[in-house]
Amino acid sequence: MATRSxxxxxxxxxxxxxHPEAVLGMTSHLWRQLAGELIPIIGGLGFKSLYARSCSLTRLDFPWLVNEQLTAGTDFSFTQLSKCLARQNVTEASEGSARLLITFYDTLALLIGESMADTIISDAWSDTTLLDHLEI
Known part of the structure; x- marks a missing residue:
């Protein structure tokens, strides 16, 4: 049996x-939803720290990924991430975006446990296609 992660x-x-042609919109949507779910729990700076760490780790394989300068008062629109993805071909953008989200999830699960991370991710992405086929 596969693990939830x-x-x-x-x-x-x-x-x-x-749908690689929709990667920019889907990526922005997923990150905004995730920020909206996590910021009330860990604060803007906590989210920024997790995001920055995930970007740093992901840049090892995707060096074109720029660390967006999120601040506690930002609207978390992920503009820099969108610009980075837009400069890549759709395959590279899709792979980089997926790796960043996976790295973020893995880091979150490491810090708070897989069960709690699953709950937060499920709540954040409840309106997306991610949950259409996922049974946790």
Whole structure:
């Protein structure tokens, strides 16, 4: 039986590569939803720290990924991320976006546990196609 984290990994990759032409919109939507769910729990600076760490780790394989300068008072629109993705071909953008989200999930799960991370991610992405086929 696959772990829940592997199910999330697969679903994130599938969602972002199924319709590569929509990767920019889907990526922005997923990050805004995730920020909206987590910021009330860990604060803007807490979210910024997790996001920055995820960007740093993801840049090892996707060096074109720029660390967006999020601040506690930002609207978390992920403008820099969108610009980075837009400069790549759709395959590279999809793969980089998926890796960043997966790295964020893995980091969150490491810090608070897989069960709690699953609950937060499920709540954040309840209106997306990510949950259409995922059973956790």
């Amino acid at each position: 592997r199910l999330w990994h697969t679903e994130i990759r599938t969602t972002l590569t199924k």
